Amino acid sequence: MRVIRRATRSYLCLRESPVTIHTHAFANGLTLLAEPMPWLESAAVTLLLPAGCSRDPDHREGLASLASELAQRGSGKRDSRQFIEDLERLGCDASASVAAAHTSFGGAMPAENLGETLEILADLTRRPHLSDDEFDDARQSCIQEVLALEDELSTRALHRLRFRHYPSPWGRSSLGTVPSLEAATPDDVREFVSQLYQPTGAIVSIAGKFDWPWLLETVGRHWGDWKPRPLADQPTGEPQGGYEHIAHESSQTHIWLAYDSVPYAHPDYYEARAAIGVMSDGMSSRLFTEVRENRGLCYSVSAFCHSLRDRGSIFGYAGTTTERAQETWDVMLAEFHKLAVGVTEAELARLKASLKSALIMQQESSASRTGSMASDWYHLGRVQTIEELSRIVDGLNVDRINRYLAAHPVRHLSVVTLGAQPLQIATA
Amino acid sequence: MEFRRAVLPNGLEIIAECTPGAYSAAFAFFVQTGSRDETDDVSGVSHFLEHMAFKGTHRRSSADVNRELDEIGSNSNAYTSEEQTVYHATVLPEYQQRVVELLSDMLRPALREDDFNTEKKVILEEIAKYDDQPPYGAHDKCMSAFFSPHPLGRSILGTAASIEALTADQMRAYFEARYSPSNMVLAAAGNIDFDQLVADAAKWCGEWPRHDAPRATARAGSRASFHLLRKDSAKQQYTLELGAFPAAADHDRFAARLLSTIVGDDTGSRLFWELVDSGEAEFAGMSNYEYQGTGVFSTYLGCPPENSRELWSRMDALLADVQANGVTDEELQRAKAKLCAQIVLSAERPASRLFSVGNNWIQRRVYRTVREPVELYRAVTLADLRRLLEAYPLTERTTVTIGPLTKW
Numbered sequence: 091m092r093v094i095r096r097a098t099r100s101y102l103c104l105r106e107s108p109v110t111i112h113t114h115a116f117a118n119g120l121t122l123l124a125e126p127m128p129w130l131e132s133a134a135v136t137l138l139l140p141a142g143c144s145r146d147p148d149h150r151e152g153l154a155s156l157a158s159e160l161a162q163r164g165s166g167k168r169d170s171r172q173f174i175e176d177l178e179r180l181g182c183d184a185s186a187s188v189a190a191a192h193t194s195f196g197g198a199m200p201a202e203n204l205g206e207t208l209e210i211l212a213d214l215t216r217r218p219h220l221s222d223d224e225f226d227d228a229r230q231s232c233i234q235e236v237l238a239l240e241d242e243l244s245t246r247a248l249h250r251l252r253f254r255h256y257p258s259p260w261g262r263s264s265l266g267t268v269p270s271l272e273a274a275t276p277d278d279v280r281e282f283v284s285q286l287y288q289p290t291g292a293i294v295s296i297a298g299k300f301d302w303p304w305l306l307e308t309v310g311r312h313w314g315d316w317k318p319r320p321l322a323d324q325p326t327g328e329p330q331g332g333y334e335h336i337a338h339e340s341s342q343t344h345i346w347l348a349y350d351s352v353p354y355a356h357p358d359y360y361e362a363r364a365a366i367g368v369m370s371d372g373m374s375s376r377l378f379t380e381v382r383e384n385r386g387l388c389y390s391v392s393a394f395c396h397s398l399r400d401r402g403s404i405f406g407y408a409g410t411t412t413e414r415a416q417e418t419w420d421v422m423l424a425e426f427h428k429l430a431v432g433v434t435e436a437e438l439a440r441l442k443a444s445l446k447s448a449l450i451m452q453q454e455s456s457a458s459r460t461g462s463m464a465s466d467w468y469h470l471g472r473v474q475t476i477e478e479l480s481r482i483v484d485g486l487n488v489d490r491i492n493r494y495l496a497a498h499p500v501r502h503l504s505v506v507t508l509g510a511q512p513l514q515i516a517t518a
Numbered sequence: 519m520e521f522r523r524a525v526l527p528n529g530l531e532i533i534a535e536c537t538p539g540a541y542s543a544a545f546a547f548f549v550q551t552g553s554r555d556e557t558d559d560v561s562g563v564s565h566f567l568e569h570m571a572f573k574g575t576h577r578r579s580s581a582d583v584n585r586e587l588d589e590i591g592s593n594s595n596a597y598t599s600e601e602q603t604v605y606h607a608t609v610l611p612e613y614q615q616r617v618v619e620l621l622s623d624m625l626r627p628a629l630r631e632d633d634f635n636t637e638k639k640v641i642l643e644e645i646a647k648y649d650d651q652p653p654y655g656a657h658d659k660c661m662s663a664f665f666s667p668h669p670l671g672r673s674i675l676g677t678a679a680s681i682e683a684l685t686a687d688q689m690r691a692y693f694e695a696r697y698s699p700s701n702m703v704l705a706a707a708g709n710i711d712f713d714q715l716v717a718d719a720a721k722w723c724g725e726w727p728r729h730d731a732p733r734a735t736a737r738a739g740s741r742a743s744f745h746l747l748r749k750d751s752a753k754q755q756y757t758l759e760l761g762a763f764p765a766a767a768d769h770d771r772f773a774a775r776l777l778s779t780i781v782g783d784d785t786g787s788r789l790f791w792e793l794v795d796s797g798e799a800e801f802a803g804m805s806n807y808e809y810q811g812t813g814v815f816s817t818y819l820g821c822p823p824e825n826s827r828e829l830w831s832r833m834d835a836l837l838a839d840v841q842a843n844g845v846t847d848e849e850l851q852r853a854k855a856k857l858c859a860q861i862v863l864s865a866e867r868p869a870s871r872l873f874s875v876g877n878n879w880i881q882r883r884v885y886r887t888v889r890e891p892v893e894l895y896r897a898v899t900l901a902d903l904r905r906l907l908e909a910y911p912l913t914e915r916t917t918v919t920i921g922p923l924t925k926w
Contacts, residue, residue, distance in 0.1 A: 132863050170795070174786040178852050181859020200859055230797025237822060238800045240753040241652045339751045341646040373572065373584035373594075383580060386639030389647050411646050440588040447591030447610050451542050454867045 111463070111473045112302050114309075118318045120289035122309050123463045123473055125297040127456055133298030134198040134456035136464045137211055140321055141193040141286035143264040150274050152266015154188045154286075156232050157279045158195075161287070162186060163224040166213025170224060173210070182207050183457075188264040190256075190398065191468065193286075198457040201299035205308060212312035215287055225276045233272075236265050244390075244409055247336060247344045247508040251405070254334060255348040255504035258327035260398055289316045295464035298456030333505040335512035343415035343509025345422070347406045349500050354397040354469040361494035362395060364486050366404055367441040368433045369393045369425065374440060376425050381408060387418045393426075399469060412510045419513050423500075430499045432492035445483045449476050521885045522712040524719075528728040529700025532719050533885065535875045537868065540709040543614055544872035546606035547625055548703045548880045551696040554600045554669040554809075555733055562676015563684060563692045565598040566641050570689065571605060571624045572596070573633040580633055583624060590616050593869065600670055601733075601809055602880065608869040611709040615718055618704075622722035625697065634686040641681050648675065652820065653756035653920055654749045660816075660918040663745055664760040668738035670809055699723060701731035705876035708868025735811030737765070740914065747920040754800060755826035755921030756818070763815040763910050766808040766881040770909070772894050773902040778806045778815060779853040780845050781837070781912075786852070788845075792836050793819070799829055810881065817915065823923045830919075837912040844904055858892045 112124040143154040163170040177184045177197070184197035195214060199207055239246050252261040294309055351362045369376050370393040373383075381391045388410040396403050406426065410418040452458050453476060466473045474482075503517040524532045552564050574580040587594050587607065594607035594617075605624060609617045649655060658673040665671030676684075704719055706712075740762040764770040782789045782804025793802040799821040806815040817837070821829050864870045865888040878886055919926065 130866055132866060171791070175852060178786050178856045181855055181863075183860065183863065198863055200862060227796045231794070232797075234797055234800040234821075237754060238820065243650055340650045342643070342650050372588035374581070374588040379581065379584070382640060383584065384636070386636040387643075389640055389644040409647055410643060440585065440591075443589055443591030444593075445591075447542075447593070450610060451593070451608070451867075451869075454541050 111475060112306070113473065114306055116289065116310065116314050118289040118314070118316055120292045120294065120313050120316065121467060122306065123293065123295040123467055124300065124302060124305055125459055125463060126300065126302065127298050127453065127459070130298050130456055131201055132198055132456045133201045133204040133296065133300055134196065134460045135204070135207065135211065136194060136196040136295045136460040137215065138192040138194050138293040138295075138464050138468065139215060139287055140191070140291040141282070142191040143188050143262050144190045144259040144324060145282075145286055146259070146262065146266065147278075149270060150278055151262060151270040152232055152236070152264070153274055153278060153282050154193055155235070155264050155266060156229060156271065156274055157282050157287075158186050158188055158193050159231055160220050160224060160228040160279055161214055161218035161283065163228055164219035164221060166217045168210070168213065173214070176210060177207070180206055190260050190262065190264075196460065204296070204298070204300055208308055208312055216313070216316060218283060218287070220276065220280050220283060222276050225279070229271055229274065232266065233268055236268055236271065239265060243338065243340055243342075243508055244344045244407070247346050247506045248407070250334065250336065251346040251348055251504060251506040254330045254332065254506065255403060256398065257329045259324065260326065261329070285319060288319045289313060290318045290321050293464045293467050295460040295467070297459035297463065329504070331502055331504045331517065333515045333517050336506065336508040338508050338510070340509055341411055342409045343412050343507055343511070343513070345408045345410070345415065345419055345513070346506045347423075347426075348403050348504045349502060351395060351402040351404045351498065353400060353402040354465075355399070356402065358494050359397075359402070360482055360486060361491045362402065362404070362498070364438065364441055364491050365429055365433060365495055366393050366395050367445070368437045369429065371441060372444055377406075377422065380425055381418060381421050385421065387414050387421065391422065397469065415507070415509060415511070416513050419515065426500045430495050432495055433488060435488055438486060438488055438491065442483055442486065446480060449480055449483065452476060519887065524716045526699065526720055526724055528724060528726055529698070530702065530704060530719060530723050530726070531879070532704045532716055533875065533879050534706035534710045534712050534715060535871055535885070536710045536712055537708055540868050541610070542608050542868050543611045543706065543708040543710050544606065544608040544868040545617055545621060545704070545706045546604055546872055546876055547621060548705055548876045549603045549697060550601065550701045550731070550733065550880060551603050552599050552601040553672040553674045555696060556669070556672055560684060560688050560692055561672060561680035562641070562674070563689055564603055565674050565676070566637070566681065566684065567627075567689055567693060568596045568598045568603050568605070569637050569641060570629055570634065571627045573637055574628045574630060575623045575626055576628050577623060583620070586616075586620055592617055598674055600672070600674060604876070606872065608872075614711060615714065618715060618718045619722055622719070625723070626726070627693070629686055629690055629693065631686050634689065638681060638684070641675070642678055645675050645678050645681065652752070652754070653758060654752065656747065656756055656758050656918045656920040659745065659747065659920075660758045660760050660916060663743055663918060664740065664814065664916040665738050668736070668812075669734065670738060670812065696731050698729045698731045699726045700728050703876060703880050705872060705879060707871040707875050733810070738762075738812045741916070742914050743916050744926075745918045746923065746926050747918060748922075748924065749920050750922060752921045754820050755823040755919060755923055756820050757826060757830055757917065757919040759817045759915040759917045760814045761910065761912060761915040763806050763813040764808065764906070765811050765813045767810070768813070770902070770906050771808055771813070772891075773898045773906045774806050774813070774815070774910075775857065776850060776853045776895065776898055777845070777903055777906060778804050779857060780849045781840055782817060783853075783856070786856075788836055788840065789833065792832060793829055798825060802829070802833060808881070815910070815912070823921050826919065826921070826923065827926060841907055841912045844900065844907065847900055850898070850900060850903065854895050854898070857895055861892055862888060
């Protein structure tokens with residue numbers, strides 16, 4: 091009896107969650123997304139600008155990262171030190187990152203400090219100093235990131251795989267290279283920022299405890315009169331694909347593979363996501379069971395879906411000692427091929443349990459909502475509520491997943507390995 | 519929010535921070551055992567045993583354990599430290615009874631020979647993974663250099679040789695010695711039905727035999743030493759240092775955490791402005807760790823090898839300056855704001871409250887609300903920091919540097 095009562099109650103938790111996600115399109119192209127979570131004491135913000143590394147000029151790779159670094163070294167009335175100290179005083183756990191499509195700034199904070207944090211973000215995005223004085227240190231910090239990547243073997247191999255698998259400029263590393271960063275000038279950064287720190291396609295996503303009329307007014311005051319600029323079309327090259335081995339004297343060989351799937355906005359996306367969930371989510375997933383549990387071939391093995399706006403991919407990874415790398419590859423690849431045969435009812439039931447549970451727990455954290463909301467807007471042009479996502483999960487069925495899998499077998503693999511020896515790998 | 523506690527006749531303590539209406543419920547067994555309770559011949563057994571809890575029980579195969587954890591949509595895992603082995607799972611409240619039964623069963627693993635041999639390969643892969651990854655085992659080497667022969671100097675993972683040599687019988691003996699119900703706590707946080715939790719714990723854990731599982735918690739003697747280790751394949755040079763700091767039960771630990779934040783937090787700290795902001799170092803920082811009976815602060819520096827000696831000297835000078843002149847009240851107030859906001863924000867999730875509540879109980883036998891540590895941090899004064907520095911000078915450190923350098 092207790093179990094039934096509890097189950098009903100947790101269902102109610104989900105139903106009672108606010109289905110209102112406020113959206114507001116400003117005339118200049120900026121979109122505000124806001125989900126009230128009044129039961130929290132925090133608020134979180136994610137701000138996406140159309141200044142992704144896919145817009146780095148040729149021979150200036152890393153410029154978006156350098157711009158982000160330099161912008162944080164002084165804006166509005168704050169210098170570099172005041173910028174960090176003010177965020178700390180507000181208890182803001184701040185973050186900044188650069189991906190192919192966007193530069194992202196944001197943070198989570200006690201709800202009462204949201205207003206002041208937005209003011210700082212407005213200065214950061216609209217009034218960065220980009221001063222010559224800070225330029226050398228900013229560039230040197232970016233170069234440190236490139237050097238550090240040399241020792242992060244798995245990440246280094248992943249960067250190379252993305253470069254091979256996605257068409258230029260979408261597979262680029264946001265870090266750039268030492269020569270491309272050394273070639274960059276303060277004027278390059280100022281030009282990049284003047285073109286791309288702008289409202290066309292920009293998204294401000296906020297979740298947590300706030301008052302909507304106040305928020306709308308505040309965001310409007312900070313960004314409503316920001317002048318838009320046209321965004322240039324981005325020519326897309328051809329993906330390279332194939333197999334590349336990076337020789338490195340390490341104990342383990344890092345194996346990454348990728349193949350084409352559907353993008354996030356595709357009607358079959360959740361079928362693809364569910365199939366990869368069966369492969370990799372949880373400890374009873376196929377890769378974990380076959381590669382690690384049954385054979386003890388590795389400590390880390392996983393797969394995930396990754397999506398650009400117009401194309402999606404499946405990525406897979408395993409890290410294993412040199413002498414077992416070939417067997418690991420063979421077993422892992424066989425599991426990917428076996429997916430075409432289909433998933434089972436029991437596998438799907440387990441996956442649904444874990445997806446539902448994760449969705450409900452998203453309501454415990456403002457920070458985990460803002461990223462999902464901004465990403466939904468970029469890919470779909472709308473935000474899916476937790477309730478809606480929950481219905482999508484409920485509606486997943488084995489027949490549809492298996493039809494999808496039969497129609498999308500593993501082919502045209504891109505593979506990168508990093509380690510002491512190359513593997514026997516056919517990618518056609 | 520209500521704190522509840524119960525003890526079974528066999529000594530198993532059950533504690534919970536109950537928050538009616540929370541979306542989730544988080545559970546963990548905190549077992550007081552880790553590398554500091556090992557001996558040379560079983561180095562790495564605590565961590566290996568943690569893996570074996572997922573490899574099946576007398577009622578379940580390994581596949582059953584993994585499948586059932588997924589069936590209830592749990593977010594579950596385990597970890598091993600120098601002094602704890604923790605098995606945890608977060609679920610929706612309706613799965614409370616299933617997850618408690620499952621975790622309880624996992625705490626009586628079957629330790630079957632064939633599972634042991636398969637999992638041994640996974641552990642060896644885990645060791646190989648850390649061998650390839652910065653700082654290439656330098657943390658273990660620094661702990662050993664600082665603590666040995668104190669048992670906190672032992673490696674958590676063990677070595678490839680110690681794991682190869684370990685037998686299932688040795689693991690069974692270690693399990694029998696350490697996994698007494700009186701040496702663990704079942705902790706919970708979130709939307710918990712506490713009476714049901716106690717009833718279920720009694721049903722599934724009530725028959726576990728109780729015995730003593732003592733631990734030596736003498737304070738470690740500290741000394742300064744320097745070690746240069748070669749890693750030819752590394753591109754950067756990584757330098758780690760340890761010095762003595764307050765223990766888990768010392769009141770000074772609040773001052774210690776604030777001082778670490780001021781001197782070496784990721785951003786906005788003295789080390790950040792001196793070495794990271796200029797782009798000279800990839801990272802430079804300070805943190806602290808508390809153990810039963812002893813504690814350490816740790817400093818770390820990652821940078822191109824050619825600059826590492828010079829940057830280390832500047833870090834050394836910076837620490838000497840803090841030792842001689844202390845820090846400012848403005849720095850102290852900012853560190854308080856930063857730490858207190860982190861505490862309040864992370865408390866929103868039962869999954870993170872679980873670790874605060876469980877750790878506080880197992881380390882200090884106290885329950886603290888979210889507000890209490892915030893008040894304790896706010897009460898720290900500059901005079902407290904001065905006393906801390908006098909008791910634990912930042913100038914006495916054991917140093918390990920690893921990377922391509924052949925001389926320092």
